[in-house]
Amino acid sequence: MVRLSNNLVGLLNFLTFVLSIPILVGGIWLSRQSNSECERFLEKPIIVLGVFLMVVSLAGLIGACCRVSWLLWGYLLVMFLLILLLTVFTIFAFAVTNKGAGKVVSGRGYKEYRLGDYSNWLQKRVSNTKNWNKIKSCLSDSKVCSSFADKYVSDTVEQFYAEHLSALQSGCCKPPSDCNFTYVKPTEWNANATGVQNTNSDCNTWNNDQTVLCFNCESCKAGLLDNIKSNWKKVAIVNVIFLVFLIVVYSIGCCAFRNNRKDNAYWNRS
Incomplete structure (x- = not known):
């Protein structure tokens, strides 16, 4: 039986x-x-x-x-x-x-992300050039920044600063707040010609080219790690x-x- x-x-x-x-x-x-x-x-x-x-x-x-x-x-x-x-x-x-979490920024509705806050194992995975090139391709295919730009295109600077952005939107589609760039629209920012050297390397990496933006920034990698x-x-x-x-x-x-x-x-x- x-x-x-x-x-x-x-x-x-x-x-x-x-x-x-x-x-x-x-x-x-x-x-x-x-x-x-x-x-x-x-x-x-x-x-x-x-x-x-x-x-x-x-x-x-x-x-x-x-x-x-x-x-x-x-x-x-x-x-x-x-x-x-x-x-x-x-x-x-x-x-x-x-380890790792977004940092609250004064006067902003969104958080910002630093790669060094996350575990060394995760950092090594995204810092590998071959891995990151594949990830960038995925981010581009998912249109994470183009949809972000369309959604907030009519925002004034005050409205934009009050938005609650996702980790990827905050890290990849705009420059870090400490760059002190001038807001034009969500994915377009002008550098201020103050002559002051910013210690954040992402400020030099940022590009208004819609295919570049902050996809090569440490903040973008950190935003991805926060999602992961x-x-x-x-x-x-x-x-x-x-x-x-x-x-x-x-x-x-x-x-x-x-x-x-x-x-x-x-x-x-x-």
């Missing part, structure tokens, strides 16, 4: 198998539609995730329902490694996102919930594996 633990493992893996189908189809569709570096970057992980879920869920489904012990053993091994991997990643995600920090923390919280689910499924799977061995031993004696 197929026992309760086998039925539960079979049901859970059937649901996972059904879930893997739209994930895999979505990845294949994205690979056919991709026109940018960002889309091409996303398609491969989605396809790999879809195939992985499909193969693992099939192994668990067949192993539990058909009482194939070696398949169920392989399934449990993969589950154990996945639990271990997610645990390590979750701890790592909390560790590298522990926020997103990784959300992912880490989801991972904790998913880990609890995996541990429960793994425990049920161990019971099903034990049942299979008992049943096989019974039939061998018979």
